[in-house]
Amino acid sequence: MTFDWMKIPYALLTLFIVFNFGLLLTAFIAKIGARAGRRHGIPIWQNYIDLIKNYGQRSSITHGVMFYLGPVFRLTGGVGLLLFVPTIYGSEMFSNLSFAGDLILALYFVFFGTLGMALGAGESGHPHAAIGITRGLAQVTAAELPLALAVFAVALQYQTLSVTEIVAAQQGGMMNWTMFTNPLAVAAAMLAFLGSMMRPPFDVVLAPQEIPIGPPTEYHSAYLALMQTNRAIFPIAKIVIYMNLFFGGATSWPEFAVKVFLIYLFSAFVGVCFPRFRVEQSIRWFLIWAVPLGVLSILWV
């Protein structure tokens, strides 16, 4: 098999589009959250300004090598995730570097950023960061379980580990989406999705009122800017996976935008109306509600 070198600039183009889309979408979601509190909220371009400012900070301090690598790992997690899943189905340009077994790789990348963060935040030496990251790892692990179960259910259902083929199998009308062919898997996965979006009720990792603000406490200037970049890319990349696996993928950018927005809105909507769980409560919640759903979804197939 020959490697098509043209894929690299195309993948970078996807990255660029997703990055901008992510920045705008995060601000837009923040505005929607603000509307719930009867506010107008931040301007839609605020994230760009914050990024420029943070990259433009004059001084920064370091706590050691891992402190540097933390945000880098995190960004790698986001970018890597995006690069290896097809963003737009059927488009030569935007199917990125997807290959036959990319589903497994994607699952790995979802977790990768948190692990990197654990190393970096641990190095920063701030007790809140350490507490935050232990909570984060515990919770992400618990949330990952139903997701993995759901993904296996989907993979079993379509008998493939390639995201592209899963999307292909869902084409041809709404009723072919996994959402309708295997609703249990989707339910389990969406619960896991809530858990990994760092919004209430599962934001005990950041929890400004308890451990301000958890792992990134010590991060500032350019480090923080790197993490913000990731914060724009990573959720979108994650949502792309969900979209591909469960909601029939997207065949064009507008469809992509609408679907990503709706999935994102789901987590924001839940986030606005709930306070947060304690970490052991949230783990128990995942084990009681989400994991059985995931198991059932495998049995369903």
Place this chain on the structure above:
Amino acid sequence: MKEELLKRVVKGPDGVEFEVEPLRDYYCEAPPAVHPPVYAKIVEDLFNWARSQSIWILGFGTGCGAIEMRPLMTPRFDAYRYGIQWRPTPRQANLLVISGYLSVKTLKRAIRAYEQMQNPKYVVGLGSCTINGGMYWDSYNTIKRLDDYLPVDLYITGCMPRPEALLAGFEDLKKLIRAGKAEGANQYAENFDWYKTNQKRVIHDWDMPDYNW
């Protein structure tokens, strides 16, 4: 000097004994450095514009003025519209709002918080208490002039300043930043000894390093 800051021998969880001298091991002794604007003017202007449009306030309510911060974050005044946000950690904040009188005990914490912020950083003093002592001009426990201890960019008058006054003050601060005049951090670094002398004159139990980045 607090006990936990003294030099001591510590036995680690793995049984190895080692010596710890907290002031030297846990803190950096280097004085703050001056970071002049280094890039070309147009880049600096862009950065200054971005800094002015994205002011992150350290959520540290040092005095009564903090009560008017809540309305600023909420529907009626909504400072988020102007790019003003609150950050819980000094590392990520650019603006330290000294909201009212500073007792000596809080001054110590405010200095630490200020020194942990990253250059460029700004200080805004709220209310007459930070300007000349205000109502507490004869109190034994509050400082009278904030600019003796921290480089203040802007004072907002009032007791306490109304949210409208705060918003207007932040707009003025933005103008200062855009004009490149808000160089408090460099001023602090240049006159470091003077600031430290003033600070040590009122903080009698100085039990922290001279500069904690």
Place this chain on the structure above:
Amino acid sequence: MNYTPDRSQYPSKKADGTLDIDLTSGKYLKLWQGPNHPGITGNMSVELTVCGDEVVEGKTHVGYLHRGFEKLMERRTFIQCFPIVCRICVPEPDFNEYCYAAAVEDLAGVKSPERADWMRALILEMGRINSYLMYLGGQAGALGLGVVGQWTTYVRDLMLDRFEEMTGARIYHMFILPGGVRDGLPEGFDKRMEETLREIESTMKDVHDVMFRNAVFKKRTVGQGVIDPAWLDQYGITGPNARAAGVPKDVRRDHPYLVYDQLDFEPVIGHDSDIYTRSDVRRRDLLMSVDLIRQILAKMPRSGPLMAEMPSMLHWKIPRGETYVRGECSRGEYGYYLVTDGSGYPRRVNVRGPSYTHAMTLLERMIVNINISDVAALMVSLHTYPPEIER
């Protein structure tokens, strides 16, 4: 499935009763919550020693807001004291003004006119509503439900507008002074007040739906941070904290002051004494205040003097004596102990803020063995406010 922590590794007690905590063992972590911490009420700090996720010891540190009011008042004349007392407590400053004024009146033998008493009761109830609104936002915010804080602060702004038209200031009103009050009601105040009260009531309905009927909120607060009713006297617990434990301790009912004996109300009580009950008691108390304001506006005399006959302020001397005046503020019993010595200056003023007992000995006792995540919620639920501890 109840969470039963392993207490075998917990610190043993030393001979003098302090805990034997060896920080270098790596088993414990010292964690400072505050003063720069969003989960702390005001500018104070709690020094936590944690073992895993559980607090084994908590010590409250205050003094960050100390201005020495009690000393400053000793070198101010009686009338000069009145503008500074309100600065002692920011969310509800009027109680300081009332207690100070009432204490001075008591010692000087001045009786404030009836209309002034009604005005005082009105402004105190308005302040109580403000304070509770801040509290509800804070309690929800401490558990990550930020949107309630937005709503309550919005209606609080409306209430501050009413304050502004009545007194000319948003926060520090300086309205109640020894002898009476500064002014009467502005024109059309009743109508605008009624609109504000309706808005508050409708917001409280939303708050009830989003906060008190929320499964996650219940899960976090029910059964958490229980105050044993037996502690009430030991720790001097007053106000909603005591009422949530089932004891109808309310100064407005027990020692009626101002016009409260002419108003129709019953102290709100709860039974479970946990964080949820305390929030709920405060919410119902807020609605009761709304009702009290309506009663006050309906029964209030609209004409008559607002100030008693006062001697010349510049040469006002009060004979030697001592008194204690109390009132029920939103957090509990607020009192002023005033001693005069026959000169033109107070000899000694002591402010008894409810947080003095709630945030110090009580919090230090309750904070042991709870999860770090609940520290903020517990602290907010006691509704402490540091300036009244250290003045």
Place this chain on the structure above:
Amino acid sequence: MRELHTRLKQLFPLGELTEQRPDLAFVTVPAAFLRPTLLHLRDREGFTHLVLLTAVDWLEEGQFQLTYLLTNRHAATTLGLRVMLPREDARMESIHEVWPTAATYQRELREMFGIDFPGSPRLHEEFILEGWNDIPPYRRDFDTLKYARESYNERPGRETHDPATHMKQKLYPGGA
């Protein structure tokens, strides 16, 4: 209130009752009898709520007055117990076992007045002040204005008037 005073007087050597209001009275207790009086009031008379504990500095008489304010909620009465202490080397018995909350008051009194309460928990930790190096600030002989002038720089331009003379000059410019 009178009845209560008569009853108490049979047990303890109390001073005269000062009735400030029908529901509020003060009485002086010798320092040695404070604890039994408090216990009696708490356990027999229903004065279960310690409202506050504070001190007054009578500098001219060389005495500190400690005030223990107790409330009986059911009878709606408040009784203040006064204890006079010599100002020199003032010390008093701690009552933190009777009311745990008294420990905080005693810490404050220790710091602000320099009154010692041996045995009270955390008594010698700093409570409000930090790094204080002068006499306790709430004592009458501590001059806060002088201390503030010496410690903190003032911004020039602030004017201070004595209210009496200032008003006199304003109202009667010629001097009446």
